[in-house]
Amino acid sequence: MCLSTQSVRKIPIAAFLGRASSTQHRISYPNANGTSQHLLPFQSHSCNSNHKHFLPIKPFSTAFHLFDKMLHREQTLENTRFCDVLDLVKLSAMKPNIMTVKTVHSLVLRIGVLSHLATSTSLLITYSRAGDFGSSVSLFGEILYKDVIFWNAMMTACVENRCFGAALDFFVEMMEGRSGFDSGTLVIAISALPNTNRLIQGRVLHSLSVKAGMLLDSFLCNALVDMYAKCGDLRSSEHMFEGMHCRDLVSWNSVIRGCLYNKSPEKSLLYFKNMAFCGKQADDVSLSCAIAASTCLGELGIGQVIHGLGIKLGYEEGSHISFANSLISLYSQCGDIEAAETVFRGMVHKDVISWNSMINGFASNGMIFETFDVLHEMQLAGSIQPDTVTVVTLLPLCAELILLREGRSVHGFAVRRSMDSDLLVVNSLMDMYLKCNKVNAAENLFNVMPDRDLVSWNTVISGYSQNGLSREAQTLFKELLSWCSHWSLSTLLAILPSCGSPESFKFGKSIHCWHLKLGFSNNMLAINSVMFMYINCGDLKASLSLLSRISAVEDTACWNAVITGCTQNGHFWKAFETFNLMRKSHVGHDTITLVNVISTCGNLELAVEGKLLHGLSCKTLEGTDIRVQNALITMYGRLGEIESAKSVFGLSSNHNLCSWNCMISAFSQNKDGKRALEMFCILDFEPNEITISSVLSACTQLGLLRYGKQVHAYAFRFGFQRNSFISAALVDMYSNCGRLLIAFQIFQNLPEKSVAAWNSMISAFGFHNNGEKAIEVFNQMIESGTSPTKSTFINLLSTCSHLGLVDEGQWYYHHMLDEFGVEPITEHHICMVDMLGRSGRLDEAYEFIKKMSIRPEPGVWGALLSACNYHGDLEIGREVAEILFRLEPYNVVGYYVSLFNMYVAAGRWSDAAELRRIIQDKRLKKPAGYSLIDVGCG
Template identity: 65%
Template sequence: MRSRAVKANITGTFLHRFFSFCIRPIKQTSNTFLHQFCPQRSSRCPTNNVHQQHVYPILPNISSLLIPKANNLFWLRSSYFSSALQPFEETSQRDRLVQDARFYSVLDFIKSSTVVPNIVTACIGHCIALKIGSLAHLPISTSLLTVYSRARDFGSSLALFDEIHNRDVIIWNAMITASVENGCSSAAISSFMEMTEEGTGFDSTTLLVVTLASSHMNNLRQGQALHGLGFKAGMLLESILCNALTDMYAKCGDLSSSERVFSWMECRDIISWNSIISGCLYNNRPEKSLMYFKEMAFFGERADSVSLSSAISASSCLGELIFGQIIHGWGIKLGYENSHISVANSLNSLYSHCGEIEAAETVFREMIYKDAVSWNAMIEGFGSNGKISEAFHHFHEMQIAWSVQPDKVTIITLIPLCAEKMLLREGRTIHGFTIRRQMGSDLSVKNCLMSMYLRCNRLTEAELLFSSMIERDLVSWNTMISGYSQNGYSGEAQDLFRELLRYNPKCSLSTLLAVLPSCDSYESLHFGKSIHCWQLKLGFSDDILAVNALMYMHIHCGDMKAAFSLLQRNFVAADIASWNTVIAGCTQKGHFQEALNTFSLMRQETHISHDSVTLVNVISACGNLELFSEGKSLHGLALKSLMGSDTRVQNALISMYGRCGDTDSARSVFDACPNRNLCSCNCMISAFSQNKDARRALELFCALEYEPDEITFVGILSACTQLGVLRYGKEIHGHVLRLGFQENPFISATLLDMYSNCGRLDISIQIFKNIQEKSVAAWNSMISAYGYHGNGKKAIETFQEMIKEGTVATKSTFISLLSACSHSGLLDEGIWYYDHMFEEYGVEPLTEHHICMVDMLGRSGKLHQAYEFIKQMQTQPKPGVWGALLSACYYHGDLEMGKEVAKLLFELEPENVGYYISLSNMYVSAGSWKDAVELRNTVQTQRLKKPAGYSLVDVGLW
């Protein structure tokens, strides 16, 4: 026992001295070789920091590493290290018997190191092999090369391989495998070519590994050549090589060739089935993936985790929840549900995609092991199903679970949720998180953050991010250009696009789609046409997305002829999105009749069928044109095509019936709506308000189940204005203040109207003064309020102040101003503003302005001047203009002119009973009772009915 201990002590001491003093640096890495075959990896994979000078480093205190393993290395004696190194020129062949047992001991030690490879054990084995002269033994050098490769020291593998001269197929295969393992597929191909040039030959393993390299490189032509080599050499009878070929063809996008190789195979194993199932899924053919999965089950092949994961993912792509649940049950039976992360992750995605988020969470909670993919899939599932708070809760829980931490994918999943829901505070929090976790410099993360800020209307933050980018890709430019366009900064978007062209003239289709929305007025039509030319130059003329964007641009720029010309030239390729683009564009720009004409033209195309977007826009067009019969026909079409239950279509129907004055039909649609939302309630409240049914509007508001928004308050305040009851208006004003909507320009303008109509001009003035940024709607309401209370001079002063502030006057401004002049008897001022409204303010006189002028002249007793004004109008006078003159004739008792005007009105609007009543009252005032009675009889004969007048008394109760 003592002698053993002495021997061990001597051995340990000698090892310490040997490794400390005797090891010399070995040949430096062949950087030229490495750079030639693997330039993309030469800077990061070949060497570690300790290998920058020498491939095999001197290891300090190595005896301390060996002493615990003294029993395994006890055979080492000091005499062994005195053997001379054998030069590689004198190495024996692999098949030659080696009598020295030490070689096999070293070989066993190196092979055992491949199980848990690390650079320390690789260097130990290398040094021992050098000292005993066994490095010339090909099995030892092959194993050592493999250990270096698996320890991620690819540079040492290259250097060792470079020193071996008598190479056989096995060591070539090891070198090719090492290249593939370390991500140097091009080096693997180069090694294979060098191998064949040296005449070494190859076997099925060689082809297998090189085929894998071709798959990684997506080099189909190279893979086909390898297929031919395997066929010529008669190696395709081996299922392993056929499996690799099946996978290679699928990864290179040639699914038909992959299927042919698979069908040609006589003996298929589970890897064969997995290759074709996952290959179909990789090529976006989930239906074929499920077909092969069913075929595999039919032949009795037992599925594994790869098969189940692929089949579940295919079910998710197709939305086949039931089939996915069947596979889930099969996975439980086989024991793959919780123990295999890939299967559980696929189940999470399946249930989330199919809306069964509770089932997804159950699978997630039962998982034994969770990786980052598991957490990310769960967060994405909650987000896609509208459960934003749960998504952030899981993000917080993920941070607490120290085993897995949020990665870049987690951040990229969460930021779009903040952008979609405009959660600025949460988005800024995630931004801070990325900076703390040192992910803020990642380009994809920065692009997502920039998009989030732009969606939340925070251009300053987005611009800071964009300007701070040291490196920008095309996505960065496109995001910023699109953000400017969507936020109304057309000039900035176009300037940034020009700047991009100076750096990268080959912009993508996404770039053109980003900049085209900035062309939204006639002034930008020239720029839009230049984008059209650029699109033709880049070869995007046949892309239907580009055509749709161009049509939308031309419509918004007022060039309807060019838009319809584009649609006509692309009739064959036009899809429903193309037709919707034209119809929606016409509706949004007020070309309602053109929208309806386009819809009629679309209905003639047999290969195109309308959708809910089409119906929403054409129903809206009918509402704006007050085409009641056409609107009802579209209602029937929606019910017939099973789109009548779509909430957006029902909301459009409510608005259409409201504009056409049929509140009962609007209420019927509202009551029948199964999934009504706040927008539905807003449409119904607006319908009541527009049709002077303020009481029902207030009743609906009181029964509202949702938190009201700005649109809700605009509608209900309009109803309070009609009632003239100040108490209700004050209560609504309190709601507005509590919710912080008082800065909304439309709400502030409606509050001004409400208080003014309720007789509280003083409160209107106070609200107007408190508005920090006055909109044109607020100015118009204040001018109208002064006019309503007979203070025309103050209305004119307010108008002049508005112009001085730089606010552009609109048609509504002049309606309020001319009406104020009319009510205050300011005839000269009113005539001056009417004469100069187009020349100085750019507002073209419309029917409403003509009515104001006739009313102004009529109130001043200048009936003949008003009559001549109407006769000299360049356009055909609308009935409302003649109606204003008829009211003036009644006011001043001019029966002769009244009879003449009434005769014209009876022809223009024979069903308007108001004109008959006005003329009848004029007859009574003039004492012509016979004519008055005859006119009344005419009204009864034609069954015309005058709406009954009523008075409203507020008693404080509903």
């Protein structure tokens, strides 16, 4: 049916559709000969294609090849020659080929029948489907007298070439030119709207359809159902569907798919069920949508029922690709990877979505080797090659597992296949490099990007933050603010981790204000990140204040943010107190909660509380989680309860490398190097840097040079010696085993010396009584720009103490804070007392303790008592011993022995005998010393 323009002349269609005037910017479309044809744009970016490969559902068919289903003109052909030419044009349209269509076009021009609309219409469509859209546009412009079908053909060509804005421009021009329109015109225009996301224009066209009385056309109604759903207005889509007088299979498929598109899989399954009740038999599109809905809901049982229904209806997964692709995604996402592979292997024909679904299935189930095996098999198949979706599926896997070599291979493949200009691919590559700690590679990609979206900026900002480059992250964030005027929650979550120290507190507060201004004040994820930021910046009060403000809606994640932040920043008591408040608030805990609180108990040496948490984890069945078990092993190791740690390790049935590392580290920390080496020898996994570092520590304790050399060789073979912790451990091991020269050679050969390596070398020279060299290394450290740490000064002061360099030691102690920014702690005080005591300046050491600004720890008094014992100063010794007996009533055996030795040295036998009796009455016993000999060591 054709409606005259007179009846719609009063509708301001151009105003509603937002048509650009002829004087505005134009879009250029290349012709086959390289020249450009200009069109007025509806949206300048509307020609961009969106990849939706992973949704295994056929697209709504009205947008493509719609023109083939329209009524064509009835025209009288004047002669046989004319009829033959028209048949030739139609034949070329069946199998479009650019050379053929040009030849036919030349023949049409030669006999002068281009003005025949049926011929020119077929030529226009043929050019479009042969990939020469520019020639379609040129041909359209050459025809002076155009009817509705010719306009519809031009709009169809625009839609088929994904130039949706241009299609709408032609529709507006058609309306202004009073060429009339039919229901097919509206269907084409409506089918172009979802891709430009213009819901208002869709409602205008809906109103126009009502006014023209065309809503009895099922094609038009189906197009409106699809348009509303894809524009995000599911309610209008459902109303349109409910108001249809006659619903066909396409109608049902449109609303089922629309619900799925709008993240309402429950409704999608409900419509699928209602369709069956109405007597409509599902096709592969319906089945694929229903299976995809089951996948979204994680309902494996429902998916299996639909799988059975599909087989019953004759849709075998081996011969229907979209149905099989949906099944692969269902079984993969629900963890039944064997069923997914069975479906995949049974497919007679596979498309790129089939391969991508299987690759994604293996990747999401952690099957790394199988993922790359399927990729290799895909490449060998030859008929179908990996596309951009394949690449962006593999890159997150490489990023998550830090598979740098594989990630670089994927990058090389993307470059060879000219995919490196795809924005999604480049963003994934940057994310992979940043997570693999290759910041320069990500920066290079970012700097050469011709076009960046918000994801690009967020990726690099987040990468900087995660790699400790806080200043760079904040600089790039400020640049982003000047680049665009809209941001997302991801931007906030990307920049907040850069505020990880008190120096970033002011910037963090400004980000909090920005977060409130953007309207994220009720977003729990944003609030959790802000609380975590305040803890990292040292403002616990602000974080707890935020937690109290959201007490009405707080969930486990909110409490976890505070507990985790406190644990990671050393605020262990506050973490433990927060956990107790969480329990009182009747908020349930989860695995993350237990892991952090168990770690807190280990650091605070709260044995009873730690065991209670162990019981709680077993009671709530979270004790089976490997992360909780590893936290328990670490906690018992720090508590010195090595047998309990071994018991937890032995009861676990699913060890990972972290479990072995925790157990080896527990043995090493408790001076049980022998069992640490035994664990290493039966290790079920390939060791990593943490394993090697722990084993080297065990070799250092035992002085086993032979085993230390073997571990060194292993570290060298796998490139671990470049790790800062391992290089420092190697220096310690060789130094403690008496090979100072080798230790120094390792230190000198390090390409980049970490602060741990500098500290180890200073300690090594001090251990070997070479104080001058230790001080020289310290000076070199300062000259290199490396900032000393608390451990640096512990090693330096200890060296000065053992070698009697009192003046030098005092200078370093008094200038730690003002010269080097290191605040003295208990260990430094102990070194100073030990230094003064060893040199016989006991009174000065005593005065030093009295003048301390903080309350002296028992270790400080213990160092003075040891010095009094060495010099036989009984007067000060007795006074210090009394203080220690009060401070540590349960850890006094060493102090009693020191005082006893002083009594004996002074000839105070009666006092010595009395003290021995006290020791016996208290049943105190000093651990016996021992020596080790490694027979055959090199």
